[in-house]
Every structure is written in C-alpha cells, then in structure tokens.
Amino acid sequence: MVSFLIIPSIVLLFLLFIIPIRRFLSKTRPLPPGPPGLPIIGNLHQLDTSDLSDYLWRLSKRYGPLMSLRLGHVQTLVVSSAEMAKEIMKTNDLVFCTRPALTGQKKLSYDNKDIALSPYNEYWRQMRKICTLHLFSMKQVNSFRSVREEEVFDMIDRIKTQSSMKQVVNLSDDAMVLTSNIICRVGFGKRPSAYNNRKDGTRMFELMSEFQEVLTNFYYRDHFPLMGWLDELNGSIARLEKLFKDLDEFYQEVIDEHLNQNQQNKIQDDMVDILLKLKQDYANDLTFDHVKGILMDILSGGTETSASTVVWAMTLLIKNPDSLNKAQQEVRNAVGKKGKVDEEDLDKLEYLKAVIKEALRLYPVLPLLIPRESRERCVLEGYEIPKKTLVYVNVWAVGRDPKCWERPEEFEPERFMGSSVEYKGADFEWIPFGSGRRGCPGLLLGATTVELALSNLLYSFDWGLPEGTKDIDTLKSEGTVAHKKIALQLVAKVPDIIDYKSSRHLNEAM
Numbered sequence: 001m002v003s004f005l006i007i008p009s010i011v012l013l014f015l016l017f018i019i020p021i022r023r024f025l026s027k028t029r030p031l032p033p034g035p036p037g038l039p040i041i042g043n044l045h046q047l048d049t050s051d052l053s054d055y056l057w058r059l060s061k062r063y064g065p066l067m068s069l070r071l072g073h074v075q076t077l078v079v080s081s082a083e084m085a086k087e088i089m090k091t092n093d094l095v096f097c098t099r100p101a102l103t104g105q106k107k108l109s110y111d112n113k114d115i116a117l118s119p120y121n122e123y124w125r126q127m128r129k130i131c132t133l134h135l136f137s138m139k140q141v142n143s144f145r146s147v148r149e150e151e152v153f154d155m156i157d158r159i160k161t162q163s164s165m166k167q168v169v170n171l172s173d174d175a176m177v178l179t180s181n182i183i184c185r186v187g188f189g190k191r192p193s194a195y196n197n198r199k200d201g202t203r204m205f206e207l208m209s210e211f212q213e214v215l216t217n218f219y220y221r222d223h224f225p226l227m228g229w230l231d232e233l234n235g236s237i238a239r240l241e242k243l244f245k246d247l248d249e250f251y252q253e254v255i256d257e258h259l260n261q262n263q264q265n266k267i268q269d270d271m272v273d274i275l276l277k278l279k280q281d282y283a284n285d286l287t288f289d290h291v292k293g294i295l296m297d298i299l300s301g302g303t304e305t306s307a308s309t310v311v312w313a314m315t316l317l318i319k320n321p322d323s324l325n326k327a328q329q330e331v332r333n334a335v336g337k338k339g340k341v342d343e344e345d346l347d348k349l350e351y352l353k354a355v356i357k358e359a360l361r362l363y364p365v366l367p368l369l370i371p372r373e374s375r376e377r378c379v380l381e382g383y384e385i386p387k388k389t390l391v392y393v394n395v396w397a398v399g400r401d402p403k404c405w406e407r408p409e410e411f412e413p414e415r416f417m418g419s420s421v422e423y424k425g426a427d428f429e430w431i432p433f434g435s436g437r438r439g440c441p442g443l444l445l446g447a448t449t450v451e452l453a454l455s456n457l458l459y460s461f462d463w464g465l466p467e468g469t470k471d472i473d474t475l476k477s478e479g480t481v482a483h484k485k486i487a488l489q490l491v492a493k494v495p496d497i498i499d500y501k502s503s504r505h506l507n508e509a510m
C-alpha cells in the first residue's frame with residue numbers, strides 16, 4: 001500500500017516543486033508579466049475560449065503587449081501590439097518560425113508532412129518554395145481565373161433565384177459553398193458535390209467541420225505529458241484516428257482518380273495534377289503522404305478563410321449604410337451595364353479593397369494566426385523567452401491598438417484609401433495574413449476570390465435586413481477560424497432602376 005502511494009507522490013513533488021525550481025534557477029531574466037496561475041495547470045482554468053482573442057486582448061491591457069501564460073507545462077507568450085508583432089515576425093523571425101508539435105495537428109498533417117503545421121526544417125523550406133512557385137504564384141492564380149468567375153456568377157444566379165422567390169438569403173452558407181467550390185475545382189478539378197452521392201457536397205463539409213473541431217480539441221498529452229492516457233479514456237484519440245482515416249480515404253480517392261484519368265483530355269492542370277507531376281521530379285522527398293498533407297492545407301486554408309472574410313465584410317457594410325452605398329456606387333460606376341464584375345474590373349475598385357482591408361482589421365479570420373514556437377531561447381524587451389515557448393500573435397488586438405489606429409473600434413474603410421498598407425504583411429499594424437517566413441502563401445488566391453465575390457454581390461443586389469430584424473450581431477464563433485457565429489441572413493433585391501453614371505444615391509432611385 002505504501003509503495004503504491006510513493007510513485008504518485010514523487011511525480012507530484014516533481015511537478016509541483018522541482019520543475020519550477022529548475023526553471024527559476026536557470027532563468028537570468030524575468031518572464032514577461034502575466035496573470036498568476038495555479039500549480040500544475042497554470043492559467044488553463046482561466047481561459048475564456050468562447051472568444052479567446054478578445055479575452056486575451058482584454059488581459060493584455062493589464063499585463064502588456066508581451067504577456068506570459070502557462071498552459072499546463074507549456075510556457076506561452078501572447079503578443080498584442082504591432083511593435084511586438086514585428087519583433088516576433090521580422091526581427092526574430094528565425095527564432096519564432098517553427099510550429100508546435102501538437103497531437104491533433106501532427107496526426108492530421110501526416111506527421112507534419114504539410115506546410116502550415118510542419119516545423120521549420122529543410123523539408124518545410126523545400127516544400128514552401130515548391131508550392132509558392134507552382135501552386136500559389138501569380139501566374140498559377142491567374143490561370144484559375146475562369147473557375148473563380150464561373151463560381152461567383154453561379155452564386156449570383158442562385159441568389160437571384162432566391163430573391164425572385166422572396167426568400168431570405170443565408171450569405172454565410174452561400175459564401176462557404178462558393179469558396180469550397182472554387183478551392184475544390186482549383187485543387188482537385190471538381191466541385192465537392194462530385195465526391196459523394198448527395199448533391200450538396202455534404203461529405204466534404206462534414207469532414208472539414210469535424211477537422212476544425214478535432215484540430216483545436218484539447219489533448220491532455222500536449223499540456224500534461226504524464227496524463228496522455230486521459231485522451232484515450234475520454235475518446236479524443238479514437239475520434240482523431242477515425243477522422244484521420246476518413247480524410248485519408250477522401251484524399252486517396254482524389255489521388256487515385258487523378259492517377260487513373262486520361263491526362264490528354266484535360267484542358268487545365270489542377271493542383272493535384274501539379275503535385276503528382278512534381279512527385280516524379282522529387283521522388284522520395286514527395287511521397288503520397290506529403291501530397292495528402294498539402295491537400296489538407298489547401299482545403300482547410302483556402303475555404304473557410306475566404307468565406308469568412310466575405311461574410312464579415314458584408315456584415316460591416318450592412319451595419320454602415322454610408323460605406324455600403326459608397327462601395328456599391330464605385331462598383332456600379334466602374335462596371336456600367338456589363339451585367340457582372342470580372343477580374344479585369346477589380347483594379348478599378350479602390351474603395352472596395354479598402355472595405356476588405358478594414359473588415360480584416362476589425363475581424364481578422366485567424367485572430368491568433370497559427371501558433372508558433374520559439375526554436376531557441378531569446379530576450380525580448382528585457383524579458384526571457386525560453387526555448388519551446390508557444391507563441392500566439394493576437395491580430396485581433398493588433399488591429400485595435402490605439403497607438404496605430406485612430407478610433408480603432410470604428411469601421412472606416414477610408415483609412416485605407418491612398419494608404420500603402422499591403423497584404424504581404426510588411427506593415428505590422430495590419431497583418432491578417434501573418435508575416436515573415438510563415439506568412440500566408442495563398443493570399444493572392446484568397447484576396448482575389450474575396451474581391452470578386454464581394455464586388456459581384458454589391459453590383460448585382462441591393463441588400464437589406466429581413467423583416468423584423470433590426471440589427472446584426474457581430475459575435476465570433478469559437479475555433480481557429482473566427483466565423484460570424486450566427487449566420488448572416490439578408491434580403492437581396494435586384495435593382496430595377498440603376499443609373500450607374502449618376503451620383504444619385506442608389507437607394508433613392510428605387
């Protein structure tokens with residue numbers, strides 16, 4: 001009986017005292033300030049995950065732009081100002097450019113054989129270079145122009161039908177269908193609905209929604225190495241394994257189909273064709289598991305991000321009718337009576353681009369980016385940042401930093417008119433696509449999709465709230481991608497009198 005108690009007591013003693021004492025002795029400088037936590041669990045019990053980025057932003061007002069948390073045994077740093085984001089993603093980018101090896105991410109990325117979740121190593125450098133060159137280059141993105149235009153015009157037609165039947169439009173659903181169709185056609189050459197027996201493409205949506213949940217699930221082993229058995233006990237590992245198996249079957253089906261199809265009949269290579277051709281050149285360095293890992297990045301990285309951006313931009317426009325009218329005037333004047341906005345028109349839409357930038361400032365779709373990890377110890381602002389610190393850059397807070405933005409809580413697209421702030425993340429007060437080595441490689445594809453979708457929505461319809469709705473909320477969903485929590489439901493009306501060239505207020509003309 002006594003020996004039965006000795007082992008747990010030693011483990012407890014180790015966790016309670018020896019680890020903190022060793023850490024204390026090895027420290028030459030203090031950690032950044034942060035809220036006091038409890039032994040063993042640290043600050044885990046305090047986190048409000050219903051809106052984590054907002055909670056961390058509020059906490060950072062008390063503890064500063066470099067804030068320490070301890071999540072179980074994981075030392076964590078939360079960065080909440082443009083100045084400190086620059087320290088992480090530019091000045092010390094090489095220190096902070098790796099990703100943590102978390103249980104869900106590791107499994108779903110085929111043991112880190114993708115780009116987004118892979119640690120910083122030679123493989124990642126090679127793959128990122130190859131993908132940037134062959135999948136995400138301007139030439140490649142332009143080659144998929146007809147796919148984007150067809151899908152956006154198709155969405156407009158669907159909404160026209162709903163409008164003619166006086167139905168309320170669920171723009172959250174429409175945006176997801178649009179971006180999934182685009183990404184699947186660009187990625188695999190087919191719409192998601194082609195991969196199941198049902199017409200609505202449910203299989204892929206189900207897989208992707210399960211993917212988001214399982215990826216961000218809490219795994220005990222990531223925070224308490226000795227308690228990993230709890231993940232088996234509560235079913236988390238079984239759920240992870242099941243999803244992995246389902247996704248693997250899906251990717252395999254896509255790959256087999258590409259291997260078996262007659263390439264001569266193909267008008268254009270999709271991303272899987274390109275990857276399979278590259279696989280021949282890179283032999284052992286690019287296995288089927290690598291191809292599947294990259295497919296996961298394309299699906300998960302490209303779909304929800306763009307859809308969510310369209311929805312937030314429309315939400316903010318509806319809440320700000322002057323901006324809505326201004327954006328609508330711009331697009332209708334620029335395009336005239338052509339009937340639709342195509343990609344050639346996008347360069348003329350300066351205000352629309354400013355609207356998208358402002359929406360991404362206030363509602364960045366990855367408000368905590370993708371977490372990073374320090375590869376070595378480092379000193380920031382006189383604080384010790386130990387090796388293997390988990391790093392969250394809180395873009396939600398950076399976009400609201402009063403040192404960078406006047407009236408930060410207001411939606412004012414005008415602030416981006418004539419401004420040099422670029423998508424590439426060179427200006428650290430505006431980094432919704434991240435920055436540095438790990439910045440988003442798909443930003444051109446994502447931004448073009450969003451611009452084309454939003455401009456056509458504004459060009460083709462006058463928008464309003466459904467009867468009985470007074471205002472729209474701006475609650476965010478939980479999880480890595482911050483969607484609008486409650487679907488955006490609007491009424492779309494095809495304008496009957498449009499005097500494009502006049503400066504008349506469009507709604508007055510109705």
Ligand code: HEM
Nearest residue numbers: 116297301302305306366370432433434435438440442446
């Ligand atoms: C509006 C659309 C999009 C937004 C707002 C967005 C945003 C982001 C952000 C914030 C990151 C993390 C950057 C960091 O950690 O510093 C990221 C990474 C990434 N994104 Fe995007 N993204 C979008 C569209 C896309 C698209 C269309 C694709 C591909 C089809 C894509 C693929 C990726 C990949 C592979 C990474 C990981 C990069 C790495 O770790 O090296 N994204 N994105």
